[in-house]
Amino acid sequence: MKTALITGASRGIGRELALGLARRGYDLLLVARSENQLQELAQQVQTTYQRQAHLLALDLTQPEAASQVATWAAKQAPQGLAVLVNNAGYGLWGRFEKLNLEEQLNMLQLNLNLPVQLTYALLPQLRLAGQGYLLNVASTAAYQAVPSLSVYAASKAFLLSFSRGLRYELKGSGISVTCLSPGATTTDFGNRAGMGVELQAVANKVSMTPAAVAEAGLQALFAGKAELIPGILNKVSAGLTSIVPKNLVEKIAAGIYEKYL
Numbered sequence: 001m002k003t004a005l006i007t008g009a010s011r012g013i014g015r016e017l018a019l020g021l022a023r024r025g026y027d028l029l030l031v032a033r034s035e036n037q038l039q040e041l042a043q044q045v046q047t048t049y050q051r052q053a054h055l056l057a058l059d060l061t062q063p064e065a066a067s068q069v070a071t072w073a074a075k076q077a078p079q080g081l082a083v084l085v086n087n088a089g090y091g092l093w094g095r096f097e098k099l100n101l102e103e104q105l106n107m108l109q110l111n112l113n114l115p116v117q118l119t120y121a122l123l124p125q126l127r128l129a130g131q132g133y134l135l136n137v138a139s140t141a142a143y144q145a146v147p148s149l150s151v152y153a154a155s156k157a158f159l160l161s162f163s164r165g166l167r168y169e170l171k172g173s174g175i176s177v178t179c180l181s182p183g184a185t186t187t188d189f190g191n192r193a194g195m196g197v198e199l200q201a202v203a204n205k206v207s208m209t210p211a212a213v214a215e216a217g218l219q220a221l222f223a224g225k226a227e228l229i230p231g232i233l234n235k236v237s238a239g240l241t242s243i244v245p246k247n248l249v250e251k252i253a254a255g256i257y258e259k260y261l
């Protein structure tokens with residue numbers, strides 16, 4: 001019996017990652033705040049894939065969230081965890097000085113502290129299962145600074161760097177770490193970030209579906225890749241950030257993201 005735990009599983013990329021894992025034969029532990037959406041997903045997993053799915057409706061920005069999840073996971077999967085997916089996260093669009101500081105700190109808690117706390121708390125359970133996979137969901141914003149998404153982009157750069165460092169530390173341990181960095185994807189992300197309809201319409205022109213992003217991410221995870229940027233357009237634009245001068249990359253990003261502020 002193999003079990004996977006996914007944070008932010010109630011919708012979007014996390015929901016598709018959960019479905020992809022169920023399709024591959026994993027029982028699921030689903031975490032997010034929206035209990036009804038988690039219940040609906042658990043039902044779908046049980047009827048479509050005949051896999052067990054348990055849910056925990058929890059605000060993961062609460063101080064004790066990581067230890068609550070770890071205690072719950074140990075109870076639900078005493079044999080250990082085969083997969084941990086740190087997917088829950090959100091962005092905030094706007095000038096740093098104009099955005100509410102508390103909200104930005106809350107975002108950092110979810111995007112950055114929580115994956116560290118949860119990984120620390122759950123590594124023993126990943127070791128217990130013998131072979132383990134850790135998937136961290138970052139963003140193409142991890143590869144460059146993005147004016148008007150400055151704190152969000154920095155949080156994802158942290159996650160990418162953390163993933164790579166930890167992956168190296170865990171070599172030979174049986175635990176493989178992969179960082180998935182999607183570009184624009186058709187989810188609730190833009191709404192939650194407070195992006196206007198014009199900017200969302202621009203993003204939609206180049207967006208991937210959450211199902212395509214999740215499938216590419218799971219293939220990379222089980223192939224033991226260090227990182228994956230799904231989609232050719234995203235790969236090319238993230239690749240360019242390593243050869244084009246940073247000033248120019250930031251000017252182009254500002255041209256897209258600041259235009260609609």
Ligand SMILES: NC(=O)c1ccc[n+]([C@@H]2O[C@H](COP(=O)([O-])OP(=O)(O)OC[C@H]3O[C@@H](n4cnc5c(N)ncnc54)[C@H](OP(=O)(O)O)[C@@H]3O)[C@@H](O)[C@H]2O)c1
Pocket residue numbers: 007008009010011012013014031032033034035058059060061087088089090091110137138139140181182183184185186187188189190192210
């Ligand atoms: N969509 C994009 O364009 C895009 C691009 C690059 C990277 N990403 C990354 O992909 C990941 C998934 O985002 P998405 O695009 O699928 O967005 P989404 O549809 O808004 O999903 C976000 C998920 O995170 C959960 N979540 C948010 N706040 C939470 C909290 N306080 N406690 C527990 N769970 C919480 C949400 O569940 P509840 O609201 O039910 O709690 C939901 O399941 C994020 O890390 C995001 O940064 C997205």
